[in-house]
Amino acid sequence: MKARRxxxxxxxxxxxxxxxxxxxxxxxxxxxxxPGTLLNGAYLTELTDYExxxxxxxxxxxxxxxxxxxxxxxxxxxxEARLDVGLWSWFAAHYFDQLTLGRTKIKEERAYVAxxxxxxxxxxxxxxxxxxxxxxxxxxxxxxxxxxxxxTTMNEVMVQFGSYQTLMQNKELxxxxxxxxxxxxxxxxxxxxxxxxxxxxxxxxDFFRQIELNYDLSSISEDRxxxxxxxxxxxxx
Numbered sequence: 266m267k268a269r270r271x272x273x274x275x276x277x278x279x280x281x282x283x284x285x286x287x288x289x290x291x292x293x294x295x296x297x298x299x300p301g302t303l304l305n306g307a308y309l310t311e312l313t314d315y316e317x318x319x320x321x322x323x324x325x326x327x328x329x330x331x332x333x334x335x336x337x338x339x340x341x342x343x344x345e346a347r348l349d350v351g352l353w354s355w356f357a358a359h360y361f362d363q364l365t366l367g368r369t370k371i372k373e374e375r376a377y378v379a380x381x382x383x384x385x386x387x388x389x390x391x392x393x394x395x396x397x398x399x400x401x402x403x404x405x406x407x408x409x410x411x412x413x414x415x416x417t418t419m420n421e422v423m424v425q426f427g428s429y430q431t432l433m434q435n436k437e438l439x440x441x442x443x444x445x446x447x448x449x450x451x452x453x454x455x456x457x458x459x460x461x462x463x464x465x466x467x468x469x470x471d472f473f474r475q476i477e478l479n480y481d482l483s484s485i486s487e488d489r490x491x492x493x494x495x496x497x498x499x500x501x502x
Contacts, residue, residue, distance in 0.1 A: 266316070266317050266319055267312055267313060267314065267315070267316060267317070268313050268315040268316070268317050268337070268352070268355065268356065268359070269304070269305065269310040269311060269312055269313060269355050270310060270311050270313055270349060270351035270352040270354075270355050271309060271310055271351040271352075271354050271355045271358070272308065272309055272310065272311060272351065273351075274308060274309055275303065275306070275308075275309035275310050275351065275354075275355070276350070276351060276354055276378060278303055278309055279299075279303060279354055279355075279358050279377070279378060280374055280378045282299060282300075282303065282358075283371070283374050283377050283378060284374060286368065286371050287371045287372075287373070287374075290368070290369070290370075290371050296368040296371070298361070298362065298368070299358045299359075299361045303358065304355070304358055304359060310355060311351075313352065315337055315338065315346075315352070316337065317337060317359070318333070322360065322363060323363065324360070324363050324364070324415070324416055325415060326412060326413055326414060326415055326416075327390075327393070327394040327397075327411075327412035327413070327414060327415075327416060328394070328398065328405065328409060328412040328413065330390070330391055330394040330395065330398075330412075330416065331394035331395050331397060331398025331399070331405070331412055332398060332405070334356070334391060334394070334395040334398075335395060335398050335399050335402055338395070338399075340399075343399060347381065347392075347396065348381055350378075350379040350380065350381060352379075353379035353389060353391055353392040353395075354377065354378050354379045356391045356392075357376075357377040357378070357379070357389065357390060357391050358377070360391070361377065363416070364376075364377070364390045364391075364416045364417070365416075365417065366417055370417040372390075372417065373388075375388045375389060376388055376389060376390050377389070377390065379391075379392045383428050383430055384428050385428075386428075387423065387427030387428060388419070388427070390416045393427065394412055396433075397411055397412060397427075397433075398412065400433055400434075401436070401439060406443070407436065407439045407440050407443055408439055408443065409443060409447060410422050410442055410443045410446050410447035410454060411423045411426065411427070411442075413447070413452060413453060413454075414453070420453075420454050420459070421454065421458060421459040421460075421465070421466055421467075422442060422446050422454055422458065422466050424466075425466040425467055425469075425470050426442060426466065426470065429470065429473070431473065431477065431482060434483070435482055435483060436487075437482075437485060437486055437487040437490055438473070438482065438490065440487045441487060441490045441491065441494075442466075442469070444487075444491070444502075445458075445469070445494075445498065445501045445502065446458045446466060446501060455501055457500070457501075458501065463497035463498075463500075464497045464498045464499070464500050464501050468497060468498075469498065472494070472495065476493070
């Protein structure tokens with residue numbers, strides 16, 4: 266099926282739907298599905314030439330979301346698509362039930378109504394996973410620590426590094442974060458990685474920002490980064 270994008274009016278109406286749905290869920294009231302008139306309305310949406318699968322989709326984790334939309338958006342159209350907030354917001358409306366466990370876990374507006382700001386984009390449940398998967402599509406396992414969890418959650422590693430532009434451009438840093446904080450046996454972040462103590466993602470972000478003042482991070486290899494890590498990170502190595 267052909268995907269659509271929201272117009273400015275459609276974005277406004279969808280944002281109002283999300284706000285009302287979240288309030289209804291919190292109060293224990295039922296949440297109605299996204300109306301078909303909102304998804305397909307002539308004044309609220311526009312047709313695109315992006316092709317979505319006709320078969321129903323299931324998103325066990327954000328990696329699956331990234332994989333799907335990297336196949337939907339041709340590589341050569343990434344720059345065009347990543348600025349299209351109406352498109353990403355419509356995708357979230359179309360898959361709203363899958364992103365909210367059947368409308369039972371509804372997050373804040375920016376999880377569904379897209380923004381291209383680096384402070385917000387990674388919070389969007391389709392645009393964020395797509396972008397992270399796209400930048401690592403040569404080896405998606407390199408960013409699994411950012412995308413392993415299901416859509417209604419946001420792990421601490423993603424919270425700390427999702428808006429870090431340097432990370433988006435640096436494969437070596439991505440590999441370091443994966444090595445430090447992902448437990449491949451348990452399929453989740455390592456125990457203790459969600460806090461504020463020594464060696465946690467918060468502390469690693471501080472370390473990166475500190476060494477950025479004196480080093481060109483794009484010139485440092487993964488192994489060299491590994492050697493440079495202070496002793497406080499030893500417990501996660």
